[in-house]
Amino acid sequence: MxxxxxxxxxxxxxxxxxxxxxxxxxxxxxxxxxxxxxxxxxxxxxxxxxxxxxxxxxxxxxxxxxxxxxxxxxxxxxxxxxxxxxxxxxxxxxxxxxxxxxxxxxxxxxxxxxxxxxxxxxxxxxxxxxxxxxxxxxxxxxCQYTPQHWAARDAVQGGRLGAVKLIDSIHGQVQDDPAAWRLRADLAGGGPLVDVGIYCLNTIRFVVGQEPEWVFATLHQPEGDPRFQEVEESMSFLLGFPGGVVANCLTSYGVQKTATLRVLGEGGTVLMDPAFTYEGLKLTISDQQGDFQPKLSEEDQFGLEMDHFARCIRQGQQPWTPGEEGVQDHRIMDALYQSARSGQVVPLEKVAGQDAFRGEKPQVPGQS
Amino acid sequence: MxxxxxxxxxxxxxxxxxxxxxxxxxxxxxxxxxxxxxxxxxxxxxxxxxxxxxxxxxxxxxxxxxxxxxxxxxxxxxxxxxxxxxxxxxxxxxxxxxxxxxxxxxxxxxxxxxxxxxxxxxxxxxxxxxxxxxxxxxxxxxCQYTPQHWAARDAVQGGRLGAVKLIDSIHGQVQDDPAAWRLRADLAGGGPLVDVGIYCLNTIRFVVGQEPEWVFATLHQPEGDPRFQEVEESMSFLLGFPGGVVANCLTSYGVQKTATLRVLGEGGTVLMDPAFTYEGLKLTISDQQGDFQPKLSEEDQFGLEMDHFARCIRQGQQPWTPGEEGVQDHRIMDALYQSARSGQVVPLEKVAGQDAFRGEKPQVPGQS
Amino acid sequence: MxxxxxxxxxxxxxxxxxxxxxxxxxxxxxxxxxxxxxxxxxxxxxxxxxxxxxxxxxxxxxxxxxxxxxxxxxxxxxxxxxxxxxxxxxxxxxxxxxxxxxxxxxxxxxxxxxxxxxxxxxxxxxxxxxxxxxxxxxxxxxCQYTPQHWAARDAVQGGRLGAVKLIDSIHGQVQDDPAAWRLRADLAGGGPLVDVGIYCLNTIRFVVGQEPEWVFATLHQPEGDPRFQEVEESMSFLLGFPGGVVANCLTSYGVQKTATLRVLGEGGTVLMDPAFTYEGLKLTISDQQGDFQPKLSEEDQFGLEMDHFARCIRQGQQPWTPGEEGVQDHRIMDALYQSARSGQVVPLEKVAGQDAFRGEKPQVPGQS
Amino acid sequence: MxxxxxxxxxxxxxxxxxxxxxxxxxxxxxxxxxxxxxxxxxxxxxxxxxxxxxxxxxxxxxxxxxxxxxxxxxxxxxxxxxxxxxxxxxxxxxxxxxxxxxxxxxxxxxxxxxxxxxxxxxxxxxxxxxxxxxxxxxxxxxCQYTPQHWAARDAVQGGRLGAVKLIDSIHGQVQDDPAAWRLRADLAGGGPLVDVGIYCLNTIRFVVGQEPEWVFATLHQPEGDPRFQEVEESMSFLLGFPGGVVANCLTSYGVQKTATLRVLGEGGTVLMDPAFTYEGLKLTISDQQGDFQPKLSEEDQFGLEMDHFARCIRQGQQPWTPGEEGVQDHRIMDALYQSARSGQVVPLEKVAGQDAFRGEKPQVPGQS
Structure with a gap:
């Protein structure tokens, strides 16, 4: 037997x-x-x-x-x-x-x-x-449900890095099918910003728990490339957070897969590279003692979010990333496109408090 | 729509x-x-x-x-x-x-x-x-069916490293359940050697395509540990290949998960670390030009072997790793236990030729 | 004997x-x-x-x-x-x-x-x-004299990455002595931008061989910090190059040592991390084949520049980075400070051609 | 001024x-x-x-x-x-x-x-x-004087890895000048073992602080290679320590530069790679929490040993690595050559205690 x-x-x-x-x-x-x-x-x-x-x-x-x-x-x-x-x-x-x-x-x-x-x-x-x-x-x-991103958030918000000063994030990949709906402005609502750049935006907001007060963006739409008749190929953008912290972000449909997030503080650094992939997320927390890669379980990210929503349904609770969280990203992306069109800094309505648009904290494997 | x-x-x-x-x-x-x-x-x-x-x-x-x-x-x-x-x-x-x-x-x-x-x-x-x-x-x-292991084999056998001189491989993990059948000599036939050390042995044989001519082994079975009443906790062993190439191997049920393979040649080195895990295999080929991590697809390793055997059934062909391949590892492991008992080098029957116990080459993703 | x-x-x-x-x-x-x-x-x-x-x-x-x-x-x-x-x-x-x-x-x-x-x-x-x-x-x-930076430049300009789309660079470190002359506007002429951010600026110009056409910058000067009474603590800035390539840069005196450069192309990526340190420069060139760290000799960077200038003196040649190269960085840094003050994009005079401000190509170890 | x-x-x-x-x-x-x-x-x-x-x-x-x-x-x-x-x-x-x-x-x-x-x-x-x-x-x-090796030793002896089970170390490099005195048995006293393999041997003894009780070795001396007429090209050897810990070592003059040390314990692992180079020593300590690369100062290793001996002279103290420490390595290397000649395990005289052949602990930067 x-x-x-x-x-x-x-x-x-x-x-x-x-x-x-x-x-x-x-x-x-x-x-x-x-x-x-x-x-x-x-x-x-x-x-x-x-x-x-x-x-x-x-x-x-x-x-x-x-x-x-x-x-x-x-x-x-x-x-x-x-x-x-x-x-x-x-x-x-x-x-x-x-x-x-x-x-x-x-x-x-x-x-x-x-x-x-x-x-x-x-x-x-x-x-x-x-x-x-x-x-x-x-x-x-x-990315708001993984052990890796929560460990990054905890390092940042728990003070391990000291005061945060600068943030840098890249998310780009090649989109080479000119017929893809993601390249149609009416179907997609934008280009790489709304598809992959949104990870930089959303994850930075999650990690610091705060909302940007202004944005600046510049985009590139190469003439003659059939893929980019309606949407941008690349966008570089800045997010200005309360207290002077600025996040530099890059997104593109014209570069090899790159997905990074770096938070620089006066006493340490958090680096995720890759930061937004389905698998193999890698987190390094550096401080005065050295570099540390915490041992965190590799979870199915889609399973985590489906589980969280199922729990919220059973318990009648607002999910951690409700519709309001998605609306706020759209407000910011709208402002980014406006900035790119005008060449001007675009201010955003100030939002006080931590996690202003979020609901019930999820159960994250390994988090107590 | x-x-x-x-x-x-x-x-x-x-x-x-x-x-x-x-x-x-x-x-x-x-x-x-x-x-x-x-x-x-x-x-x-x-x-x-x-x-x-x-x-x-x-x-x-x-x-x-x-x-x-x-x-x-x-x-x-x-x-x-x-x-x-x-x-x-x-x-x-x-x-x-x-x-x-x-x-x-x-x-x-x-x-x-x-x-x-x-x-x-x-x-x-x-x-x-x-x-x-x-x-x-x-x-x-x-491990005889993945793109990563085949790329390692190709680097070694294709001459990219020059003549191979030394090989080093480690496979160990913690086995902490004293009731596990893997710790019962009659059920398992041995300890970590037959369970995880076999990967070092089998993968080295695969990568070089040759058979060892002698072995030497020493094992450790700590007194008083209820887990290791019947089988070894750790084994260090040497495999002597034709032409003087020696492989050093370590296996254990008493160490944190470690799975490496390094092939050292006069002109370069192949390193896999991790080498035997289900996911995240990482290959670096180093030569005079630098270090190279080829981009290889991450495949479900069990899917690969089930597919290969299915194809062999459909086509009436001997699989790449038939029973004979498994028998040869048992001959070597029998010799390793004999060496550990006797403290002596144990010679093996010489086997000429490349891939002496293997059948039809598998289709490996990315290999032409 | x-x-x-x-x-x-x-x-x-x-x-x-x-x-x-x-x-x-x-x-x-x-x-x-x-x-x-x-x-x-x-x-x-x-x-x-x-x-x-x-x-x-x-x-x-x-x-x-x-x-x-x-x-x-x-x-x-x-x-x-x-x-x-x-x-x-x-x-x-x-x-x-x-x-x-x-x-x-x-x-x-x-x-x-x-x-x-x-x-x-x-x-x-x-x-x-x-x-x-x-x-x-x-x-x-x-940084314009090392084998590592020349290999990065060669990868970018030699087409290995395909068309370049985006660039990202960070150079920051902690400056904690409030009495340092580097924090006095009259002695230093600026803050971290002119001291460490200049590496991002200068190295990007070197690697692409072209000159930016516009800049945008935002800086942070925390109130009440005695170190930053006269100069900025941090600056985020964008450099707009011909053809739509945008470089995102971050520099700071308030973050742990960070020195990176990433050039993202449609077919590959160049990453230097660290990119600007005296020792241990690490270059990875990634393309469709995989990731490659070329083996390049570690040279004394100051020795390289002193040697280059000595040769130029002996041979009566304009050095690779003459005064004009330094003037151009000042023009750009002046524009960056102007942008940070005004909150506006600042256009730069267009400069045609490759390496417009550079002289005799240096002898770089390992370069033919 | x-x-x-x-x-x-x-x-x-x-x-x-x-x-x-x-x-x-x-x-x-x-x-x-x-x-x-x-x-x-x-x-x-x-x-x-x-x-x-x-x-x-x-x-x-x-x-x-x-x-x-x-x-x-x-x-x-x-x-x-x-x-x-x-x-x-x-x-x-x-x-x-x-x-x-x-x-x-x-x-x-x-x-x-x-x-x-x-x-x-x-x-x-x-x-x-x-x-x-x-x-x-x-x-x-x-290598007995660097912050990196002392941190490795502290991790091992301080219990951070739990009980040590296995050790693996490689040190090899290409020796391609057939006229080198290092290839003359009478001048060198041996081949790669006494030149580079001694680092594996000596550093392992230092890190565990104990002395091996037996050794086994096998060497390769390729016929017809003018470099290896008198000394071995490669050697694989095992060191048996008290309590059943076995160290596997490889050394060679026929492989690309490789210098590693790995100590495997039941609760963690210490990896140095490179382990024996003049510069760029890299230490990773892994345990249940994750992987950690401590921030340690890069010192001139020769300066450290010359300083230590100078201090011993001024203070009339026995150095940390006195002549006796060198004698002990010779005893072990003599036994290794004897084992390689005989094909037999060679027992060594048992030596009790920690650091049996060492003198005054050195001052190591960063160690208290």
Whole structure:
């Protein structure tokens, strides 16, 4: 008689929160659906897709029936699926508002991919729609849920670096398909800023816990490149935080994958490199004693956020990164585009307090 | 209407090779079964376990029915499952022989976890049983299938390092459960050598493509430690290769996870650190020009080996790491224990040629 | 009879160029004077200091006589020292102009520490004074003479990265002595920008070989910190290069030592980290093949620049980093301070061509 | 009036200990003599060389007169040089004994390069000669004086790793001059073992503070290579320490520069890589919390040992690495060659206690 079981079995599905995944692109198929498999509190209960064959294949592969696959025009049929308590919107940005609002009207809680929308106004409308429908809305900012990013935040906010003086962050990658919806201004709402640069912006805000007071940006849109007819190829931008801390950020669709975050303080430095990848996050905290790479568990980041939202649903709590968190990034990105157009510094409304737009602190593995 | 599908769907299951996973311990549940999900040519068709509840839970979680779950006394019922073409033996080492032979008698091809058995004699019997039954037998040496290990091998055998002079390899980890079957001599056939030290041995043989001519070993079995009543805690050993190349190896159940391989040549060095982990393999090739970390895809190592064996089954070819490869490691490990007991160098039978015990070269991602 | 000599002896001193070191602060005593010892073409022939005891101690320690030590009021006595062909000005920035002009009037060639002066106007006057006196003037930009920086430049300009898109550079360190002359606006001409940020600026210009067309800067001068009554603590700045490439730079006297340079191209990346230290420069060139750290010799950077200038003197050639190179950095730094004051983008005069302000290419170890 | 002096001046020479450097090969000219310049307690007072022109050139370059240069047949003239209190023997190994004994007879203290001699018997005779002459004898083991090696030792002996289980160390480099005295058995007393492998041996003994109880070695001497007619090209060896800890070591003259040390404990690991270089020593201490690279000052290792011996001379104390420490390494190396010849494990006399052959603990920068 062979070995004993050594790992805990997953929680019974009936107690977990069932999600409908809306949109089966690369992110859904390679990250979200597999992540849900390992989730403690969430599972995939339904799929929404425009491609019935693809839907069926995924259903077969992931333990669903053909009845769990919905087309977009049957989206509202999910209303009657009691096992579907939440929908996860993984559509082009310009469709986020419509589907979030339709989901809210059905009484479903909504986890929405970042960016929340295509501008602050639409994003704010989504928050209001969910509030009116009394459902929870969460923006899927995976980097606010990992042990690595929390350890970075703790080092910064716990004073280990002394006073923070400067921040530097880069997120860029090559986007080489001229037909990608991410290069269409109306579908995406912007270029690399709203897709990858948003990680610099959002993670810096998370790590310092404060809000910028002004921004400056300059962008580059090379003439003649068919990819960048509507959106920028690259953007360099500055975020001015209270007390004089300035964050320098770079984002681009024209550079090899780079994802870094560095916080420089008078007594030490936090470096994440890579900082925003799905796997292999590496954190170094340097101070007067030396350089330290804490041993932190490698977690499925999508699993962490689906779990957090599931817990919030069960407990009736505002998620750590609610819709409001997504709105604030849109306000800042709107200001960045305005700055890039005008060549001027653009001031932002001052926001006092720590974590002004955040909800219930998540359970982070390894954090007490 | 949202985005188009961008990733290829998995091959239809009916054309893939169905495996029965025999034993659902940590390795099966955390690595093999998830790996099969992403496999191109293989899928899990059945499970064999002594724990029916656990089996049902896994069946439910992985798209199988209760009918796909077998107890050990119903093992032979798999004979009639035409969709089960292969079995993957993931049992304590001492049970490998019995289950490989039972599988062979049913006409099923067998992929068997390393070490193949508990000594060379039993391992050889398994090879013969499979040959007699006309089924394929493969030893599950995952490190012989990764892009990283093949790039290391190519650097060594392609002459980039010049003549190889010395090799150094470490594989150790903490085993802190005194009740683990891996600490029972009769179940495991040895201590850390047969479990983790075998990676040093097997990977070095793979990288140089040659067979050692002599060995020397010394082991440590601390008195009074309840874990090491039957097997060694640590072993240091030397492998003497043709032409005077000596490999120094260290293995232990008493040290923090360490997994390195270094090949030192007159013109350069290959370093893998970590060298044997499931993820994050890191290869550096150093020569007169500098240090180089080639960009290689991170693959699911278990998926790679299950795919390879599936292809061999479809094409009627001997796998790259057949039973014979596993037998040879047992011959060497038998000699290592003999050396440790006697304090003497133990000569091995000379084996001429490259890759003397290997079969069909695998398709390795990124290799042409 | 023991071993044979294996290393070449230094060139006879009479053929080497004798320098008078003007100012014996930490840089002179710890770097320049020891560097001169190992120089092939240069040696220290005289010292100028306000502290006679210190001068005597250094003379004794470095093979000079008491007659080789001069006070500042005896500076012009160097005129008659035929063996002193060059002076190396290592004084507070505000004194550079006076001593360069006095040296020029004596017919001595001048190597001047960076920044060349305290603003573009003074720097330009120094260039003209040296031209009028027919002596060479070189700005001591050590990072334009190392194998590591030339390899970075070659990777960028040789097309290995494809088109360059973005640049990011940080240079900061703690300045904790409120009495340091570097914190006095009249003596230093600025804060960390002119002392350490100038490395970002100058090295980026060197690596791309082009001149920025506009700048934007924001600075922070914390109230109540006695160190930053006159100069900035930190500055974030952007340099806009032809073709849309933007460089983000950060400099500070309030952060732990950080010195990085990253050039991001569509096909690869160059990273230097550390990028501006006296020792241990580390270069990684990443492209589609992987990451590469070329093996480059570690040279004494001050020896390299003293050697280059000595060769230029012998051969009557304009040095690679002449006074004009230093003037251009002052023009840009003047614009950066103007931008920080006004909050506006400041355009710069366009400069066509590669290496517009540079002279004779230096001999760099390992470069052909 | 420019800046104030900021660094302490060197101690007056009359109070420092004057050394005669015996042998001006590469080590003397590139390391020892420059190191003496920066030493606090030592200085070079005389040179002994067979090449008068070379001696004169060095004298001129290093602030000595022609009267400070001695030929070997005038070695005894140093007796009357009261300012020469110590001699530093930097000759081929086979000459160590003669010159140490001649120095001792003149009443000079002796710092002798490693290995102390060519075998244990000669080495022991040197110890006795110095004892009889009442002069101090120190073996120049620079790695026992650095902050990095002491931090490694503290981590190991302070329990941070838990019980140590295994040790692994490599030191190799290419020796490509067939005419080098280091390849002559009569001059060197052995091959890479006595030259570079001795660092593995000596540093491991230092880090654990204990003495091996047995050794095993195997060596390779390729036929037909003109370099290895008399000495080994490579050696692999094991050192068996009390309590079952085994150290695996590799050394070679046929591999690219490699210098590592890894100590594996049940709770953590110490890694030095590089471990034995003159510069750039890098220490990582890993435990359950993560990986830590302590910030330690980079010191001139030769300066540290010359300073330590100078202090011992002033204070009449036995140095930390006296002749006895060098004798013990010879005993072990003699046993290693015996093992390699016989193919057998060779037992060593048991030595109880910590640091059995060491003297006064050195002052190490950063150690309290």
């Amino acid at each position: 062979p070995q004993k079981p050594e790992i805990p079995l997953p929680e019974a599905e009936q107690r977990r929160v069932g999600y409908a995944i809306v949109g089966i692109g690369e992110l859904s198929s390679e990250e979200l659906i597999p992540a849900a498999r390992t989730s403690e509190h969430a599972y995939v209960a339904a799929l929404v897709t425009s491609d019935p064959e693809k839907g069926k294949a995924f259903a077969r592969a992931y333990d669903l029936t053909e009845q769990d696959v919905y087309s977009y025009d049957r989206f509202e049929d999910l209303r009657d699926r009691e096992d579907v308590e939440a929908v996860y919107i993984v559509l082009p940005n310009s469709l986020h508002r419509e589907y979030v609002e339709r989901a809210a009207r059905m009484g479903k809680h909504v986890l929405c991919e970042k960016p929340l929308s295509v501008n602050a106004q639409d994003a704010q409308a989504m928050v209001e729609a969910c509030r009116a429908a009394d459902v929870l809305l969460m923006t899927a900012y995976r | 949202p985005q188009k599908p961008e990733i290829p769907l998995p091959e239809a299951e009916q054309r893939r090779v169905g495996y029965a996973i025999v034993g659902i311990g940590e390795l099966s549940s955390e690595e093999l079964i998830p790996a099969a999900r992403t496999s191109e040519h293989a899928y899990v068709a059945a499970l064999v376990t002594s724990d029916p509840e656990k089996g049902k839970a896994f069946a439910r979680a992985y798209d199988l029915t209760e009918q796909d779950v077998y107890s050990y006394d119903r093992f032979e019922d798999l004979r009639d499952r035409e969709d089960v073409e292969a079995v993957y033996i993931v049992l304590p080492n001492s049970l490998h022989r019995e289950y490989v032979e039972r599988a062979a008698r049913m006409g099923k091809h067998v992929l068997c976890e390393k070490p193949l058995s508990v000594n060379a004699q039993d391992a050889q019997a398994m090879v013969e049983a499979c040959r007699a039954a006309d089924v394929l037998l493969m030893t599950a040496y995952r | 023991p071993q044979k000599p294996e290393i070449p002896l230094p060139e006879a001193e009479q053929r080497r160029v004798g320098y008078a070191i003007v100012g014996i602060g930490e840089l002179s005593s710890e770097e320049l004077i020891p560097a001169a010892r190992t120089s092939e073409h240069a040696y220290v022939a005289a010292l100028v200091t306000s502290d006679p005891e210190k001068g005597k101690a250094f003379a004794r320690a470095y093979d000079l006589t008491e007659q080789d030590v001069y006070s500042y009021d005896r500076f012009e006595d160097l005129r008659d020292r035929e063996d002193v062909e060059a002076v190396y000005i290592v004084l507070p920035n505000s004194l550079h102009r006076e001593y360069v002009e006095r040296a020029a009037r004596m017919g001595k060639h001048v190597l001047c520490e960076k920044p060349l002066s305290v603003n573009a106007q003074d720097a330009q006057a120094m260039v003209e004074a040296c031209r009028a006196a027919d002596v060479l003037l070189m700005t001591a930009y050590r | 420019p800046q104030k002096p900021e660094i302490p001046l060197p101690e007056a020479e009359q109070r420092r200990v004057g050394y005669a450097i015996v042998g001006i090969g590469e080590l003397s000219s590139e390391e020892l003599i420059p190191a003496a310049r920066t030493s606090e307690h030592a200085y070079v007072a005389a040179l002994v060389t067979s090449d008068p022109e070379k001696g004169k050139a060095f004298a001129r370059a290093y602030d000595l007169t022609e009267q400070d240069v001695y030929s070997y047949d005038r070695f005894e003239d140093l007796r009357d040089r009261e300012d020469v209190e110590a001699v530093y023997i930097v000759l081929p190994n086979s000459l160590h004994r003669e010159y140490v004994e001649r120095a001792a007879r003149m009443g000079k203290h002796v710092l002798c390069e490693k290995p102390l001699s060519v075998n244990a018997q000669d080495a022991q005779a040197m110890v006795e000669a110095c004892r009889a002459a009442d002069v101090l004898l120190m073996t120049a083991y620079r």
